[in-house]
Amino acid sequence: MNISEEIKNLINLDLEQRFLRYVQIDTQANPNHTGPKPSSQGQITLLRLLQEELQELKLEAVEYDPEGYVYATLPASNGLRTEPLTLLAHVDTAPDCSGSNVKPRVIRSYQGQDINYPDDQELILSPKGHPSLNSCIGDDLIVASGRTLLGTDDKAGVTEIMTLARVLIENPKIDHPEIRICFTTDEEIGQGVKNINKDRLSRYCLTLDAGEPGELEYECFDAWSFSILFSGISTHPGTAYNRMINAITAASAFLNELPFTERPETTKDRDGFYHPVEIHGDLQSATLRGIIRDFNSKKNEERLKKITEIALQLEKRWPGLKIKTEFKRQYRNMGEILKSETEFLDLCRHGIRAVGLEPIETPIRGGTDGALLSFEGFPCPNLASGQAAIHSKLEWTSIGRMSKCVETLIQICRLQSTSK
Numbered sequence: 001m002n003i004s005e006e007i008k009n010l011i012n013l014d015l016e017q018r019f020l021r022y023v024q025i026d027t028q029a030n031p032n033h034t035g036p037k038p039s040s041q042g043q044i045t046l047l048r049l050l051q052e053e054l055q056e057l058k059l060e061a062v063e064y065d066p067e068g069y070v071y072a073t074l075p076a077s078n079g080l081r082t083e084p085l086t087l088l089a090h091v092d093t094a095p096d097c098s099g100s101n102v103k104p105r106v107i108r109s110y111q112g113q114d115i116n117y118p119d120d121q122e123l124i125l126s127p128k129g130h131p132s133l134n135s136c137i138g139d140d141l142i143v144a145s146g147r148t149l150l151g152t153d154d155k156a157g158v159t160e161i162m163t164l165a166r167v168l169i170e171n172p173k174i175d176h177p178e179i180r181i182c183f184t185t186d187e188e189i190g191q192g193v194k195n196i197n198k199d200r201l202s203r204y205c206l207t208l209d210a211g212e213p214g215e216l217e218y219e220c221f222d223a224w225s226f227s228i229l230f231s232g233i234s235t236h237p238g239t240a241y242n243r244m245i246n247a248i249t250a251a252s253a254f255l256n257e258l259p260f261t262e263r264p265e266t267t268k269d270r271d272g273f274y275h276p277v278e279i280h281g282d283l284q285s286a287t288l289r290g291i292i293r294d295f296n297s298k299k300n301e302e303r304l305k306k307i308t309e310i311a312l313q314l315e316k317r318w319p320g321l322k323i324k325t326e327f328k329r330q331y332r333n334m335g336e337i338l339k340s341e342t343e344f345l346d347l348c349r350h351g352i353r354a355v356g357l358e359p360i361e362t363p364i365r366g367g368t369d370g371a372l373l374s375f376e377g378f379p380c381p382n383l384a385s386g387q388a389a390i391h392s393k394l395e396w397t398s399i400g401r402m403s404k405c406v407e408t409l410i411q412i413c414r415l416q417s418t419s420k
C-alpha cells in the first residue's frame with residue numbers, strides 16, 4: 001500500500017525538526033562512570049524531553065524509569081488484536097568523539113559535492129570515501145560542524161520512532177498493532193538493556209540502530225573475553241641458569257602461538273578471531289587480556305580449548321611456570337534464536353520491499369542490545385535508522401534516509417496488523 005504525499009511531507013517536516021532538537025543535547029556516554037545508570041546528565045535531559053513529548057502526543061502509560069529508560073504505549077488502531085510490536089533506540093552517543101555543543105547543519109538539495117566543515121578546515125566528507133552519499137542527490141543532508149559528532153547513532157532511531165508515533169496518531173486510518181516504545185541509555189558502553197523492565201516489552205521487538213535503509217540484521221558475533229595470568233620464578237640474572245622463569249617471555253611465547261591469520265586485522269565477513277587487547281607485567285607475573293569472536297559458537301569453543309592447550313604446553317616446557325586462564329561469555333549470536341523466527345523476519349523483509357528497497361542482510365561484526373534481548377525471550381532484529389560514518393566528526397544522515405526508515409516501519413505495522 002502506498003503512503004500518501006501528504007503523509008510523506010508530514011514525515012519529512014517532523015523528522016527534521018525533532019532531529020535538530022535532539023542532537024543539540026549532549027548525551028555522550030561516559031565509560032568511566034561508576035554508580036547507577038545513566039552515565040551522563042544529558043541522557044536524563046533527553047529522556048525527560050522525550051517523556052514530555054510522548055505525553056503531548058497523548059500516548060498511554062508514558063513512564064520515566066530512573067534505571068535509564070522511557071517507556072510509552074500506543075494502543076492498536078481500531079481495536080486490532082494482533083501481536084504488539086516494541087521499538088527500541090538508544091539516546092546516548094559514543095564516547096569516541098565529543099558530543100558537546102553539537103551544531104547541526106542542513107545542506108539543502110545535495111548535489112554530490114564534497115562537504116567542508118567550518119570548525120575544521122582539514123575535514124572533508126566526500127562521496128569518494130562515503131559512496132552512500134551518491135544515493136542522496138537532491139536530498140537534504142544533515143552534518144555536524146567539524147568539532148563534534150552529529151549523534152545520528154542513535155538519535156536518528158529515536159527521532160524516527162517519535163515521528164512514527166505522531167504519524168500514526170494523526171492518521172488513524174493507518175492500521176497498526178499496539179506499539180510499545182522503549183528509549184534506552186548507555187548502549188555505547190554495553191549497558192543498554194541492563195535492568196530493563198521486561199513487562200514493558202512485547203513478544204517481538206526491533207532496535208533501530210543499523211545504517212543503510214533496507215538493512216535487516218539478525219546475526220551478530222558470539223563473544224567471549226579471556227584473561228590469562230602468567231606466574232614466573234624470579235632470580236638474580238647472574239644465577240638464573242635453569243632456575244629463572246620469566247613471565248614476560250611466557251606471555252610473549254603464548255601470543256606467538258595464536259594464529260596470526262585469526263586476528264581482527266586479518267579477517268572479514270564470517271571469519272572469527274583472537275584479539276589480544278591488553279598486556280602488562282614483569283618478570284614475576286604478567287597478565288594478558290583479550291577477546292575472541294566468531295559467528296559460530298562451536299568455533300569459539302575450539303578457540304577456548306586452544307588457549308587452554310597452549311597454556312598446558314608452556315607449563316610443560318618451563319616446569320614451575322603457572323598459567324591461569326579465565327573465560328567470560330559476553331554475548332551470543334542472536335542468529336541462534338532469530339533464524340527460526342522466519343515469519344517475523346519475512347514481515348520485516350516485506351516491509352522493506354514495500355518502500356522500494358531490497359533487504360540488506362549482513363551479519364554484524366559486533367554486538368547489539370537485540371542479542372541480549374533475543375536470548376531473554378524477546379526476539380529482536382535490528383533495522384536501519386539511516387545513520388552513517390558513525391562515532392566520528394563525519395557522522396551524517398539525510399531527511400530522505402530517515403524518512404525511508406519511518407516508511408518501512410509504517411509498512412511493517414500495516415503487515416503486522418493483518419497477521420494473526
Ligand SMILES: [Zn+2]
Pocket residue numbers: 090153154187209
Ligand atoms: Zn547505536
